[in-house]
Amino acid sequence: MSTLEIKGLVASVAGKQILNGIDLVVRSGEVHAVMGPNGAGKSTLSAVVMGKPGYEVHSGQVLLDGVDLLDLPTWQRAQAGVHLVMQYPSEVPGVDLTEMLSEAYTARGRDTSELAEQVSAEAERIHFPADLLHRSLNVDLSGGEKKRNETLQLALLTPKFAILDELDSGLDIDALRDCARRVEAATHDSNLGVLAITHYNRLLEELHPDHVHILVKGRIVASGGPELADQLEIDGYEAFTGGAEEAAAEPTGGSYDDLFAL
C-alpha cells in the first residue's frame, strides 16, 4: 500500500501564482478525479508534480510514501513510481516506442529481453495499431492514437500512481473507453492509484472515481464521492466559484473554450 500526498502546494508559472495551496491524498487502488474549469490550475498541478521546467514551487510537498518528490529530478520521480499521462504528448523524431521503453526499463534495472513481446501484447490489448509501433514517438499520430500510446506506456511501466492530464481531450469515444478500461484494470491488477484531472464528466463515465475534487482558482473547493460529479453536471462550475462576478468572468463553466486551452 502506497500513498501520494500533496500538502499545501503553492506554485506559479511565468510569474503568475496558479496553485494556491493544494491538499490531496491518493492511496493505492483509489481513483481520484480532480475537476475544474479552464484556468483553475489543472495542468499546472500535473506539471508541478512531475517537475516540468518553467514551473516554480513556493511551498508545499508532494510525498510519495514519505519521500518528497519535489526534491528529485523528473526522471527519479518517475522511477519512484509516478507516471504522467500527458494531455499533449511531445513528438520525438527518430525515437520509436520500443527504443524509448527499452531505455526506461534499463534505467530501472529491468530485463528487456521480453520487451518486444510485451509491447505487442499491450498494443493489441489497447487497440494501438501494430504498424504504428515503429513510428517516431507521437509523430503523425491522431489524438486517439496518442492517448492509446500514452496508456500503453503506463501499463508497461507499472508505476504506483498515474496522473492523467485531460486523458479525455482530443480522442473519440472508443479510444476513451479503451484507455479508461485499461487504467481501471491496472487499479485492480497492480493496485495503481489514479489522479485523473479533467474538465468534463465524459471520462468519469468510463473511469469510475472513488473520490471527486473540484479545483477552482488553484484551490480544492469541494471534495466528495462520485455524486459530486453528477451535481457538477447539473449546476456547472458557477455553483463552486462563489459569486456572480466570477461566474460572469467564466460564462458557462467551459464548453468549446477548452479547444483553445494550451
Next chain:
Amino acid sequence: MSSTLLDVADGLNGAQLPSAESEVWRYSRIAELDLAAFRPVPLTTTVTGADSLAASPERTAELVASMETHDVFDELSAVHAQTVEIHVPAGKVLTEPIVVTHVISEDGTAAFPRLVVHGGADSEFTVVERFESAPGIRALIVPRLVLHASQASRVSYLALNLLADTVWQLGHQQATGERDSTTLLATVALGGDYARVRTDARVVGQGATTKQVALYYADGHQMHDFRTLQDHIAPKTNSDLLFKGAVQDQAKSVYTGLIRIREDAKGSAAYQTNRNLTLSEGAWAESVPNLDIRTNDVKCSHASTVGPIDDEQRFYLESRGIPPQVAERLVVLGFFDDVLGALPVGSLRDDLRARVAAKLEGWTS
C-alpha cells in the same frame, strides 16, 4: 628540404589565399591556414569493388577539363592531384559499393586526391570515399570530385570524413546530371579540424534529380563548413537537400546554401532544409539559405533552424524515468535518424550511429 605549398603557390602567378571577406569564404577559418607548414606528398589510396571496370583516359581528361577553377586550392590540385577514375559503362548495375579509401599519415604534409566518376546511360552504382588519417598529425587534404551522371543513370556518392581533429580539409565537389538521371550526394563529417566542402550540383537535363544529404557533428574545437549550390539549368528538374548538424563544446559549423533556378528551368522543384543542434553554450552554428529564381512556374522552399535540444522532448523522455544524459542521447540520435536513413549504404549506418554516440559520450552540456 622539399618545397612547401607556399613555394608551389608562389610559382602559380601570384595565387593568393582566399579572403574571408568574400562571401563564399565568409565565417571560414581560412585566415589561419599557413601554406608554408605543409609539403605535398603522395597519399595512400586503396580502391575496392571496381575490378570489373575499365579505365577511360580520354573521358577522365574531359571531365577534369570541365572542372572549374575558383581559388588557389583548385590550382594546387591541378598541379598535385592524384586521380582515381571510376567509369561505369552504360546499362551496368553494381550491387556492391565501390569504396575509395585515402589515408594521410605524415605530419606536415598535404595531399590532393581527385576522384573522377562517370556513370554511363542507365547505369546504377554507389561510390563511397573515405578520408582517414593517422591520429594527431597536422596535415591538409584537398579533395576534388567531378561526377557525371548520364541519361537515366542512378549514381550515389558518399563522402566520409573520419579525419583526426588536427587535419584540415578543403573539399570541392562538382556533379552534373543529364536527362532523367538521379544523383545522390551524401556527406558524413565527423572529423577534421577545419573541414570544408563546397558542393555544386547541376541538373542540366530535363527530368533530372539531385539529392544532397549531410550529417555533420563537430566537438572540441572542430569546425565544419558547407557551401552548397543546387543549380537548375534544364526544365522540369528537381533537387532536394537535407543537411543536419550538431555542434558541442567550442565547435562551430557553417551552412550556406543557394538554390538557383535559371531562365530555362521552368517547371522545376527545389527544396532545401538545414537543421542544427547547438549542444553547448560555447558552440556556434550559422545557417544561411539563399534563393536565386530567374523564371516562374517553379516550386521552391527552404527551411533552416539553429537551436538547442527541445525542452519538451527532453521532459517527455525524462518523465518516463529516463536519466537526462540518456534522454539527450536519444534525442540527438533521433535528430540524425532521417539523414542516416537517407545514406546510400545501409550497412554503414550502425557504424556511423555508433560514431555519433561515441561523440555524445564526451558531451557535458
